[in-house]
Amino acid sequence: MTPMWYIVLSAILFSVGAVGVLIRRNAIVLFMCIELMLNAANLALVTFSRINGTLDGQIMAFFVMVVAAAEVVIGLAIIMLIFRTRRSASVDDANLLKY
């Protein structure tokens, strides 16, 4: 079987996520796009793990999932904190710092 398509798929998913971060405004959706990128990286890791014939890639994918979970916790805590004041989760409304 050919592993090529898996890697091509991961590259496509990664760039879809990367573009999403650039064009969306809602912090939570931005976050979903980042999750998409992490998942694409996981797919690449697992595929390379298969190509290389070692388990390391799968271990890494597992680690990345845990890291992503921790990131979600922090990210949502910060987003909720700001939302309490601003009543909006749009990153463009959060613009005190832009000038």
Add this chain to the structure above:
Amino acid sequence: MDKLKLPDMDYVALLPMLALFVAACLGVIIEALVPRRFRNIIQLVLSIVALAVAMFFVVKQSGEVVASKALTAGGAIMIDHAALFLQGALIVLGFVALLLFGERSLEFGGPFVAQAAVTVGSERDREQTGRELGSTETFPLALFSLSGMLLFVSANDLLTMFVALEVFSLPLYLLCALARRKRLLSQESALKYFLLGAYASAFFLFGVAMVYGFAKAVDFKAIHAEALLGEGNSLLLIIGLALLAIGLLFKVAAAPFHVWTPDVYQGAPTPVTAFMASCTKVAAFGGLLRVLYVGFDGLGWQFTPVLGAIAALTVLVGSILAVTQTDLKRLLAYSSVANAGYILIGVIAGQQLGLTSVLFYLVAYGFTVIAAFALISLVRDADGEATHLSRWAGLGARSPLYAGIFTFILLAFAGIPLTSGFIAKLSVFGAAIDGGQTWLVIIGVITSIILAFPYLRVVVMMWLSEPGESTPSVSIPGGLTSTALGIGTLATLVFGVVPGPLLDLAEKASSFVR
């Protein structure tokens, strides 16, 4: 089922990290058990003890580094001279920054908000700003972050590096959101830092995947061997390195990945800014050095032109945008961007000379920048810190001592002789000329001159303007801020007058074990 076979663990090598981690856990327990008014002092003492223990073990190991035994914990960490030097630097700088965390005399309750969950601008919020003691969970969070940094500079494979990167970043995102005053600004800086940081680490991760695809392993020795061998498609390796570099250059705040720096430096509580400006830089450059010198050395430094372009862009962006700033914290942020560029020049210079200059620069800059932010935390009015440039006019007449110290610090940033900044720049540029990167040195010198302008403008404003109605008073610092300020300033002076010992130490440390 067979018994699991654990790899060899050299626990002494892990002790510096373990000490900080244990102290952080104890700190969490203290939060639960001890009444609020005692927490600050207990947390501070605990943190300092932990840092002292960590430093003890770092120094103890530095005498007995053996190349064959440097690799430990299943190949996850490498305790060589460079790692120990960086760890020592991180611990010392972390100690000075933590002193600022503990300051309670400048403002009732310290620099951190009492309860972050209280809605900004509400009645309850106004009440807590003036009357409640600040949260002290900041100490355990800072210790978590520091232990991640210690791991980051000694990580020997990309996976450990990625995990360590997250361990030191996540607490920093949180710490940014905890300012007592101007809370909205602080929270937005945290959001910005977090989103961009997570974005950058996603790129880092995809880079790890590509390197793994090329080298069949992620430890630096294997990557080096595969790169030397040159089988397979090296384009994979180069793009992988580029993606890794995005993640690392984001952390060091190199252009064009610097956009978060001014906002985050401005919005974060000043002690946290000091911590980030000094320790994060050391950690991120430590990681970058290891990746480039140990992992990707086999590429034959083909990437030098690209890194050179980034370094040139970084110093240009940092120095030119610093000129236009009207807020001191933003000005220092752009100055830190420019300094990241100078350090990058040293990284590109290569060889032992370049490494030595980078290590020296990191330590010298770390001390100076902590002193600078310590001083900024002193100049305040009724609303907290007065960071707008115009407010500093005439400060020299109000409080000549602090204006004098700040002048000295700014001169150090500008690289005037008899300060550590001068020696640091000199050694970096010297190494770059030695490494054949003369064009970078020319750009470096030009931007140093541009950068001197905003610094001198502040100096002129402080000394030659009449103090006006709006010139804020300078708070008399408590013992902690004075100590931090004193250490930072003294180090700036000492490393400028007798740089020999630190340079020797850096030279001894400038060797990586592969």
Add this chain to the structure above:
Amino acid sequence: MTAIDVMLSAVGLVAVGSALAVVSTQHLVRAGLWLVVTLGAVAVEFLLLRAEFVAWVQVLIYVGAVVVLLLFAVMLTRAPIGRSTDLDRPIGPALLIGAGSGLGLAGLFAWVFRDMRVNPPPTGSAQRVGEAIFGDWVLPFEVLSVLLLAALVGAIVLSKKDT
């Protein structure tokens, strides 16, 4: 073309399609739901790659926990249930850069691995993954627990209110 290849392409198309939907839908809640589809499709790809453990962890952690948290956050921030004006920034340049680099990357991979054939490797069962984690990777694994603890403490600091 084997049965696995057919499945791979079908699931891959689902993954890409739903990923595009996540990025382009104007309904915030639907973006979260499309994310579930993408992550599920990637989990199937993991299974096809014989990474059983990773696939199930993906379902448990991502679909089970992360997305649910995200959806809660969307609802807590009172996102409009209908369309929102979330997508009205200029998307041209980002699209151009992203599509360019994405296609470049995909093309590179397709070229590098064009003739690659691999034999089915040993499966990534929970036992083998566990042995590897607690063997060579034990230090990073333990550090992960530090990370989770720090995240936990931090999230509580940010959201706990004394009455």
